[in-house]
Amino acid sequence: MTVTEERSVTEVGSPRRRKEDGRLVTGRTRWTDNISLPGMLHLAMVRSPMAHATITSIDVEAAKSSPGVVAVFTGADLGDEQGSLPCAWPITADQKAPPHPSIAVDTVNFAGEIVACIVARSAVAAKDAVELVDVEYDDLPVVVDMAAAAEGGNLTHPDLGTNVSATWVFDSAEAGTGGNVEDAIRDAEVLVERTYRQQRLIPAFMEPRSVVCDPTGEQTTLWSATQIPHILKLMLALTCGISESKLRVIAPDVGGGFGGKLQVTPEEVITLVVSRRLGKPCKYTETRSESLLAGHHGRDQIQKLTLSATREGIVTGLKVDLLADMGAYLGLVTPGVPILGAFMYNAIYKFPAYRFECRNIFTNKNWTDAYRGAGRPEATFAIERLMDELAVEIGVDPLEIRERNWIKHEEFPFSTVAGLEYDTGNYEAATARAKELFGYDALRAEQRERRESGDPVQLGIGVSTFTEMCGLAPSRVLGALSYGAGGWEHASIRMLPSGKVEVITGSSGHGQGHETAWSQIVADRLGVAFDDVEVLHGDTQISARGLDTYGSRSLTVGGMAVVAAADKVIEKARPIAAHLLEANADDLEFTGGKFNVRGTDSSIGIGDLALAVFAAHNMPDGVEPSLDAEATFDPENFSFPHGTHLCAVEVDTETGETKIRSYVCVDDIGKVVNPLIVEGQVHGGLVQGIAQALWEEAVYDDSGTLVTGSFVDYLVPSAADLPHFTTDRTESPSSTNALGVKGVGEAGTIASTPAVVNAVVDALRHLGIRDIEMPCSPHRVWSALQHRDGDGSSSGADTPTEKTFVDDDADPSHNAQLSGEGSGSGAAEQGGLA
Amino acid sequence: MARISIKVDGVEYADDVEPRTLLVYYLRDQVGKTGTVIGCDTSNCGSCTVHLDGTSVKSCTVLAVQADGHEVTTIEGLAKDGELHPMQQAFHENHALQCGFCTPGMVMQSIDLLRDNPSPTGEEVRHGLEGNLCRCTGYQNIVKAVLAAAESAPVRVGTAGGTL
Numbered sequence: 001m002t003v004t005e006e007r008s009v010t011e012v013g014s015p016r017r018r019k020e021d022g023r024l025v026t027g028r029t030r031w032t033d034n035i036s037l038p039g040m041l042h043l044a045m046v047r048s049p050m051a052h053a054t055i056t057s058i059d060v061e062a063a064k065s066s067p068g069v070v071a072v073f074t075g076a077d078l079g080d081e082q083g084s085l086p087c088a089w090p091i092t093a094d095q096k097a098p099p100h101p102s103i104a105v106d107t108v109n110f111a112g113e114i115v116a117c118i119v120a121r122s123a124v125a126a127k128d129a130v131e132l133v134d135v136e137y138d139d140l141p142v143v144v145d146m147a148a149a150a151e152g153g154n155l156t157h158p159d160l161g162t163n164v165s166a167t168w169v170f171d172s173a174e175a176g177t178g179g180n181v182e183d184a185i186r187d188a189e190v191l192v193e194r195t196y197r198q199q200r201l202i203p204a205f206m207e208p209r210s211v212v213c214d215p216t217g218e219q220t221t222l223w224s225a226t227q228i229p230h231i232l233k234l235m236l237a238l239t240c241g242i243s244e245s246k247l248r249v250i251a252p253d254v255g256g257g258f259g260g261k262l263q264v265t266p267e268e269v270i271t272l273v274v275s276r277r278l279g280k281p282c283k284y285t286e287t288r289s290e291s292l293l294a295g296h297h298g299r300d301q302i303q304k305l306t307l308s309a310t311r312e313g314i315v316t317g318l319k320v321d322l323l324a325d326m327g328a329y330l331g332l333v334t335p336g337v338p339i340l341g342a343f344m345y346n347a348i349y350k351f352p353a354y355r356f357e358c359r360n361i362f363t364n365k366n367w368t369d370a371y372r373g374a375g376r377p378e379a380t381f382a383i384e385r386l387m388d389e390l391a392v393e394i395g396v397d398p399l400e401i402r403e404r405n406w407i408k409h410e411e412f413p414f415s416t417v418a419g420l421e422y423d424t425g426n427y428e429a430a431t432a433r434a435k436e437l438f439g440y441d442a443l444r445a446e447q448r449e450r451r452e453s454g455d456p457v458q459l460g461i462g463v464s465t466f467t468e469m470c471g472l473a474p475s476r477v478l479g480a481l482s483y484g485a486g487g488w489e490h491a492s493i494r495m496l497p498s499g500k501v502e503v504i505t506g507s508s509g510h511g512q513g514h515e516t517a518w519s520q521i522v523a524d525r526l527g528v529a530f531d532d533v534e535v536l537h538g539d540t541q542i543s544a545r546g547l548d549t550y551g552s553r554s555l556t557v558g559g560m561a562v563v564a565a566a567d568k569v570i571e572k573a574r575p576i577a578a579h580l581l582e583a584n585a586d587d588l589e590f591t592g593g594k595f596n597v598r599g600t601d602s603s604i605g606i607g608d609l610a611l612a613v614f615a616a617h618n619m620p621d622g623v624e625p626s627l628d629a630e631a632t633f634d635p636e637n638f639s640f641p642h643g644t645h646l647c648a649v650e651v652d653t654e655t656g657e658t659k660i661r662s663y664v665c666v667d668d669i670g671k672v673v674n675p676l677i678v679e680g681q682v683h684g685g686l687v688q689g690i691a692q693a694l695w696e697e698a699v700y701d702d703s704g705t706l707v708t709g710s711f712v713d714y715l716v717p718s719a720a721d722l723p724h725f726t727t728d729r730t731e732s733p734s735s736t737n738a739l740g741v742k743g744v745g746e747a748g749t750i751a752s753t754p755a756v757v758n759a760v761v762d763a764l765r766h767l768g769i770r771d772i773e774m775p776c777s778p779h780r781v782w783s784a785l786q787h788r789d790g791d792g793s794s795s796g797a798d799t800p801t802e803k804t805f806v807d808d809d810a811d812p813s814h815n816a817q818l819s820g821e822g823s824g825s826g827a828a829e830q831g832g833l834a
Numbered sequence: 835m836a837r838i839s840i841k842v843d844g845v846e847y848a849d850d851v852e853p854r855t856l857l858v859y860y861l862r863d864q865v866g867k868t869g870t871v872i873g874c875d876t877s878n879c880g881s882c883t884v885h886l887d888g889t890s891v892k893s894c895t896v897l898a899v900q901a902d903g904h905e906v907t908t909i910e911g912l913a914k915d916g917e918l919h920p921m922q923q924a925f926h927e928n929h930a931l932q933c934g935f936c937t938p939g940m941v942m943q944s945i946d947l948l949r950d951n952p953s954p955t956g957e958e959v960r961h962g963l964e965g966n967l968c969r970c971t972g973y974q975n976i977v978k979a980v981l982a983a984a985e986s987a988p989v990r991v992g993t994a995g996g997t998l
C-alpha cells in the first residue's frame with residue numbers, strides 16, 4: 001500500500017530528476033524509426049528539384065523493376081484517396097488556398113515537393129530506386145520574393161489570381177480597445193519608422209520525422225514522430241476519408257519538435273494510404289536533408305513599423321504592416337502564425353492606439369508554419385528593437401525608455417490595447433534583478449572606455465523585455481479567431497488496487513518532462529509517492545482525448561486538467577471513506593493522502609480506498625466501485641509570463657565577428673513545478689533565439705532552390721558557439737489557473753533574439769550603424785561597417801537620416817561557415833522626427 | 835555481401851553485410867542496437883557516436899566492414915548490472931537531456947573527451963563536444979554534467995568504452 005505518512009517535502013517546486021531519463025540515457029528508447037514489423041515495407045520519396053513547374057510525364061518503369069521494389073505511386077495513382085492536406089485555421093472568410101495534395105499531381109509548387117513514392121522491401125532498395133524515376137517538367141515562373149509577390153507580378157498559384165492568401169486587420173479604434181493610430185501618428189512629436197526582416201528559419205528538431213503504419217488488424221495503427229497524435233488522428237481520418245474510430249495514432253518517444261512536428265505531413269498521409277493499399281506495414285523515415293528541405297519552415301516575415309511618441313518618450317501609437325510568407329501552401333496553422341503575434345506587439349507597454357495589418361503571401365517555397373514562439377518572437381523582436389530606437393531618439397538609456405512605458409506592477413490586471421487582459425506581472429522586479437546580476441553600470445562604463453579609446457573590439461549591451469500569451473488557449477478565443485478547434489486539455493487518473501496511480505494526459509511530451517512534472521503534481525494532490533505515479537500519453541487508444549503539446553500550453557492547460565481529475569478522485573473517494581470510517585462525509589478532511597475524521601485519529605489512505613473499491617465488498621449504497629476520474633480543462637484566459645534579458649556582446653569591427661560575453665535573463669513564469677526543467681527550457685529557448693539573431697537562415701536562390709539544405713549550411717549552433725547563461729526568476733503567480741503557473745517553453749526564444757541584435761547594434765551605434773539584418777553574421781556586420789556614413793554619429797534625434805544596408809552579396813557559398821549569409825533584400829530604415 | 839565479425843557491447847556477432855553498409859545501419863538494423871540513432875546525412879550531428887576500440891567515432895562515417903575484427907561499444911553497453919555509467923548518471927543528475935535524441939552520442943563523446951582530458955575546463959568541454967548537436971538543452975547542462983562527471987569519478991569515466 002502506498003506510504004504517505006513519511007512524505008514531508010512537497011513535490012511541486014522541487015528539482016526532481018526526471019523519470020524520462022532512465023530510458024533515454026541508456027538507449028532503451030522507442031523512436032518511431034526503431035519500429036520494425038513483420039513484412040514491413042520501406043518508403044522513399046521522389047522530390048521535385050523544380051520550384052514551380054508543370055509535370056508533363058512521370059516514367060516509373062525503371063524504378064518498378066529495380067531490385068526489391070514492390071510498387072511506385074504517383075499523385076495520379078493515389079487519386080482522391082490522398083485528399084488535400086488540412087489547414088485548420090482559415091483566418092478570414094475569404095482566405096485563398098490552393099489544393100494541397102500529398103503527392104503532387106499536375107504541378108509542383110516548391111522544390112522538395114513529393115512527386116512519387118517508392119515502396120520496397122528495404123530502405124536501401126527504396127532509396128536506390130528514387131533516381132530511376134524519370135519526371136519531365138515544364139518550367140513555370142518562380143516566385144521567391146514575398147515583397148515582390150505581394151505587389152503582383154508572377155503568380156505562385158495562377159488559379160487563385162493573386163499571391164495574397166488573406167489580409168487580416170486588428171485596429172484598436174474599431175475594436176474599442178484603444179484610439180486611432182493614424183491620429184496618434186499625425187499628432188506625434190517623435191516618429192520611429194523601421195522595417196525589419198524575420199528571416200526564414202528551420203525548426204531542426206534532432207530526430208528526423210518518421211512514420212510507421214500497420215494496416216493489419218481492425219484498426220490501422222500509425223506511429224509518428226509527431227507533437228500532435230490526437231489532432232493527427234482526426235485530421236488523417238478527415239483527409240483520407242477513414243473512419244476516425246478505425247485509426248489509432250501513437251507518438252512514441254519523440255525527439256524534439258519546437259512546432260516543427262505540429263503538422264499533418266504529406267509523408268504521414270502517403271504512408272497511411274500506401275500501407276492500406278498494399279495491406280502491409282510501411283515505414284518512412286526522412287533524411288536530414290529531406291527534413292530541412294520539406295519539413296515546414298518558420299518565421300519569414302517583413303515588418304514595417306511606425307511608432308509614435310511624445311518628446312518625453314511616452315509611446316502614443318503603434319502601427320504594424322506585416323507581410324508573412326506562407327510559402328506554397330497553407331499547413332495546419334500556417335495562416336494563424338502571424339495572427340498569434342498580432343496581440344503581442346504592444347508587449348509590456350501602455351500603447352493607447354494600435355493597428356496591425358497582415359498580408360499572407362504565397363511564394364514557391366516550402367510552406368511556413370509554427371516554430372517555437374510562433375508569431376510572438378516576431379512581435380517581441382519588432383517592439384524591442386523599436387524601443388531601443390526610441391531611446392536613442394529621445395536620448396535616454398534603453399531601460400529607462402522601457403520603464404517610462406511599461407505597465408506598473410500595481411496596475412495589474414491590465415487590459416491591453418490589443419484586447420487581452422494581463423493577469424499579473426512585475427516588470428520592475430525582474431528588471432532590477434537582471435541589472436544586478438548583469439553588472440549593468442560597470443558594463444556601460446567599460447563600453448564608454450572602449451568607444452573612447454577606439455578599441456577595434458567594441459562592447460554592446462542589449463536589452464529585451466518580453467511578455468507572451470501562452471497556454472493556448474481559451475476555446476472561445478480560438479473560436480473568435482476562426483481556429484478550427486478548441487484549446488482545452490484532458491486528463492484522467494486511474495487508481496490501481498496496488499496503490500499505484502496511472503495518470504493519462506492528452507498533452508504528449510517530446511522532451512519537456514511531462515512524466516516527471518505530472519507525477520509531482522499528482523503526488524502532492526493525492527498524497528501518493530512520486531514513484532507510484534505513472535504518466536501515460538501519446539497513444540490515442542490509451543489517451544483518447546487531447547489537444548497535444550505546443551504553444552507553452554502543457555502545464556497551464558494540461559497540468560490543470562490533471563489537477564481537476566485528481567480533485568475528482570478525492571471527491572469520489574470521500575463518501576466511500578466516510579462509509580468505511582463510519583463517519584459523516586462532511587467531517588472528513590483530506591491531507592497527506594488520507595481522509596481523517598476531524599478531531600480523531602481515525603483515518604484511511606487513498607491507496608486503501610483504491611483497494612477497497614477494487615474488492616467492492618463493502619460499498620455505500622448507490623456508489624459506483626471506482627475512484628477513477630477524468631477532467632477536461634478549458635482555460636479562462638492565457639497566462640502571461642514575462643522577463644528581462646540583458647546581453648553583452650563583443651563585436652570585432654575588423655572582422656565583423658560577434659561574441660556573446662555575458663547573458664542574463666530573469667523570467668517570471670509564476671509558480672514553478674520543477675525548477676530544473678524550467679531552467680532547461682530557458683537554456684534551450686535562449687539558444688534557439690540567439691541562433692536566429694546570429695547564425696540561422698534558410699536561404700533560397702532565385703530559382704527557388706534551398707541552398708541551406710544540410711547541417712553544413714544551416715547553422716545550428718554547437719556548444720562551442722555559446723556562452724554560459726545566468727538565469728534567475730521572480731515570481732508573480734498567475735491568477736488564471738489554480739497552480740499559479742505560466743508557460744515557459746517559448747520564453748527564452750522570444751526574448752533572446754532582440755536582446756542579441758540590440759547588443760550588436762549598440763556596439764556599433766556610435767559608428768553610424770542603426771540596424772543589422774538577421775542573422776548578424778560576421779559578413780553582414782562587416783559589410784554594414786563598410787557601407788556606413790562617414791560621420792559615424794548619425795544617431796541624433798534631430799537629424800532624420802536614411803540609410804539602407806543592402807546586402808548585395810547573395811553568394812550562398814558563404815553559408816559554409818558560421819558566417820552564413822543570405823540573399824535577403826536588406827533592411828531599409830529611416831530614423832526621424834516628425 | 836561481406837562476412838564480418840564484430841564484438842558489440844561485449845557480445846560477438848558474425849554477419850553478412852553489403853559492403854556499402856554504414857556501421858550505424860548495421861548496429862541498428864542487424865544487431866538491433868537502436869539506442870544509437872541517426873540525426874543527419876552529412877556527419878555533422880554526432881547522434882550516432884559510438885566507441886570503436888574505445889575511441890569515439892561517428893558510426894555514420896564508418897563502414898561496417900571497417901569494423902570487422904574490432905570492438906564496438908554503444909550507449910546500450912555502458913550500464914553494468916543495472917548501474918548507470920557515471921557519465922549517464924551525471925547527465926541524469928544535471929538534467930543534461932530533454933528529448934534525449936542527442937544523448938547517446940553526447941554521452942559517448944563526453945566519455946571520450948574525459949579520457950583525453952580528465953579535468954577539462956568548461957571551455958574545453960564545449961570544444962570537445964563541437965561535433966555533437968543538441969537542439970533542446972542549449973548545452974549548458976551538458977557542459978555541467980561533463981564537468982561533474984570529471985569531478986566525481988575521473989578514473990571510472992575515463993576507462994569506460996570498448997575496453998570495459
Ligand code: FES
Binds near residue numbers: 873881
Ligand atoms: S548521424 Fe552521424 S553525424 Fe549525424
Ligand code: FES
Binds near residue numbers: 206930937970
Ligand atoms: S536533448 Fe533533444 S536534441 Fe539534445
